Amino acid sequence: MTMDKPFEEFNKLMEEASRPTHEFNRIMEDVSKAQKIMEEASRTMRDFNKLMEEASKTRKIIEETGEVREIIEKVRKVSEGLNNHLVPPIREMLKEGENVSKLLKELSNHYENIRRLLHHSDDFSVA
Secondary structure, three states: OOOHHHHHHHHHHHHHHHHHHHHHHHHHHHHHHHHHHHHHHHHHHHHHHHHHHHHHHHHHHHHHHHHHHHHHHHHHHHHHHHHHHHHHHHHHHHHHHHHHHHHHHHHHHHHHHHHHHHHHHOOOOOO
């Protein structure tokens, strides 16, 4: 039994000597886990920053869309105003044009009748 005692002591010493190595390995595992967490956090921040950039672009588009809507509304109002002010006189001019066209047609018919009468008047002798 005396032979086993030195080996037991040796084994205890070896076990105690390996404790710092085990502790170091455990710490290194924790460091590795921490690095993985940091990498994931970094990816998450990059994704978040991309989302914020897209949100900023979307906000700008919404603002520009609002400006475009305002412009469209102004154009619509101007168009309505022009329609209200220009269309009635144009309609009136078109009606007058139709009347003038009818008068010209009548005048053309009268002219044609007069021309025929003058042409046939040679057939009649004035005595």
